[in-house]
Amino acid sequence: METTEQVKQIKRSFRLYMNGVTSTSMRQKGLDYKINWGVSQMDLRHMAEQYGKNKALAVALWQEDIRECKILATLIMPADDFTASEAMEWAATLLTVEMAEMVVFNLFQHMNEAEKLSLMLFENDDKLVRICAYNLVCRLLKRNNECAPQLYATLFEKAAIDLKSADRQLLHPLVNCLDYVSSTDREQAKEAVQLLKAAGFDAF
Template identity: 50%
Template structure:
């Protein structure tokens, strides 16, 4: 079966897992995908388990701009073949928190040079990508993968602006990240602790 046939088979399988109630709920919450089958994340993982990881197939799924296709793309993309430059390209069209989190957790944290993604994600005028960046940085630190000075500068520089925006999803991801830095052996731990205290979030 070539990748065109796999793509067709994957899209046909969506009918078996579709959830109209969930899809409608997502639309009401502003998750307005071109097409949204409302398939749960566990079911998407079940679908993904039937296929080998494949960069070409992942690219084809991402190009579909369908919620389920894009989420499967993050699961079927081989991390060793995803470059930082291509990750930035993919992220440019992310417009939901759910997809941003899937990218951070399933793919971006595993690619070579992932720390170099933090700054371009935070440079984007897109709250979803800021959430992705904070989750990504936290995951890397938990794996004891060092962040470079540019990543730390971007994180601490964006934190104040994101805090002022007061979007609860962004603030939650940001505070989790900063609290992890504070409790680490990072040379930026003390600076980060002061920043959280300035925000009144040192006991968040």
């Protein structure tokens, strides 16, 4: 089946899983998408299993301004065939915090160039891209328990700036990331603690 037809088939199938209550709740919480069927994460994962890993289909789905299409794209994109540059193109089109979290959890953390991508994300001042950066570093640390010295240095440099922000959406992943670093036995833990205390946050 051609990619275009697969996309049409997938979009039609969302009607089977739609949840109007969930969709309305998301809209009230500020998660605005052109189309949002309110399909659950579990149902989307089941759908992804049916299609397997498919880069062409994932790219086509990501271009749709539909919540479920974008989440499905993050699930079926083969991480080992997705470059940091391609990931930056996706990150540049993010419109919600939910999608910034989903793309990191489902895709970015599994990429071969995940650390390289982290550094590239930190170079961008867009809030959602920066949220991606903090979420990604935190996921990488939890998976590998270490990162390259350059990534730690960049994390602390950007965190020192962003900790002055009053934006809770940005502060949440930032503080979570520093909290995790501070809880490890890495030498960088002390610097994470100092940053949090200087900004008025207590490390857990």
